[in-house]
Amino acid sequence: MTSKRYQVFVSSTYNDLIEERAEIMQALLELDCMPAGMELFPAANEEQWNWIKKVIDESDYYLVIIGGRYGTISNATGMSFTEMEYRYAIETVKPVIAFLHEDPSKIEAGKTEGSSQAKKKLEQFRKLAEQRLCKYFTSPADLGAKMSRSITQLIKHHPSPGWIRANQIPEDHSQEVLNMKKHIEELEKRLRQVGLVEPAGTEKLSKGKDEFSVDFSFETKNAETAKNGAKYWKKDGEFDHTFKTSWDSLFTYLAPDLISPTSEYRVISRLNQFIEESNSSYFATKHENQKIYNIRIYSSSFDTLKIQLRALKLISIVDSDKWMLSPYGDNYMTKLLAVHKV
Structure with a gap:
């Protein structure tokens, strides 16, 4: 044996x-x-x-x-x-x-x-x-x-x-083992190269600095004063809004979290944070002195984003619902986020 x-x-x-x-x-x-x-x-x-x-x-x-x-x-x-x-x-x-x-x-x-x-x-x-x-x-x-x-x-x-020690390999299997080892080495070499080249078939897809419209909803609260003088926030209303951002902006915001498998719940949470940060001027202008909360990306926008990043071969879905960078996505993230010499 x-x-x-x-x-x-x-x-x-x-x-x-x-x-x-x-x-x-x-x-x-x-x-x-x-x-x-x-x-x-x-x-x-x-x-x-x-x-x-x-x-x-x-x-x-x-x-x-x-x-x-x-x-x-x-x-x-x-x-x-x-x-x-x-x-x-x-x-x-x-x-x-x-x-x-x-x-x-x-x-x-x-x-x-x-x-x-x-x-x-x-x-x-x-x-x-x-x-x-x-x-x-x-x-x-x-x-x-x-x-x-x-x-x-x-x-x-x-x-x-x-x-495996050479003297433990049956003679009739030795060549088969060598062939398999060579095949594995070739596959590993090809795998290392996958992350360096833009995947075929993505040339005509929207990507990079191209813009994508993100739909989301949010709620507001107004500052109120109770009879005893205490301050509190009271719900005001629910609103919808749309803003445009680039695919690269969305991807670079999410990518560091996707180096290891990340739950879809976490991805959605990060997207909602991205929406809040990207619309700070809008909130300050249109909803001055109000508290903004419960920001939620529309499912239609989320699904489009998910499909597009997969189509661009930037991410893969593992363990049914976890997002993770593909080899190409990892390399693309590095190009976008790495600090370059001045």
Whole structure:
């Protein structure tokens, strides 16, 4: 009987030395996983970067443990090699999970960053990791336990080719396995390229800076004074309004929330916030001194928006009703929102 093993690239900024590494090693080995990365590059530098990427490419899964340090910084990018590894793993569509210390303030001072700049970069890195699959831990023992459960689920939901010893592969299956591995590599390469090119068939669709009319309703309240002098708000009326906005404006407002699966209820809530912010001048002029509340996008506008973003291949619907950026949508969001050099 063949036994499949998985190579797991582990990167860490959590310096509890032997205790931490022992917990990680034990958790991975008990799951028939082969750790890579943590011990191979004790002092990452520019010359080793291509080698690091090669090891990540050959790994089945990528784990990052974020503690109290940001890590060695690359002169070329200004980012730590740990963050560069994490971003590269995401870019190459590698199954990724981050483990973040639940309360960095409790980490010993000697194992945390000293400068304000490094602390700021570490906090930004934590926020980046929190946008995707992540778990929080409090100690090396807690890290090992949560890592075991998390990797088991990661393997279950994101199957990988893994590794099988050559002497365990039946001769009549060896060529079949090699062909399947090659086919998987080709599919993964095609998947990475999907996000870089505008999908075919969207050329004639309304998009980008083209305008879209959004219909919504809202209610107003007037300020009143009770007999005892107390102030209160009294319902005044219900109104309808329509305004125009661009597809890019709508998309960039929603996109950061869609990096991970987001419920349709949350999407609608964000759209109502967008409507409120976009119509602040209208409310101030037409409903001066009134309280605006219960803003709701019309279902017809919402359905059109949902269909259009799907038609433009910017989003996909997962788990029946959750919105998530497609590979192309993720790349398009980055182009629109990333900060460019002046």
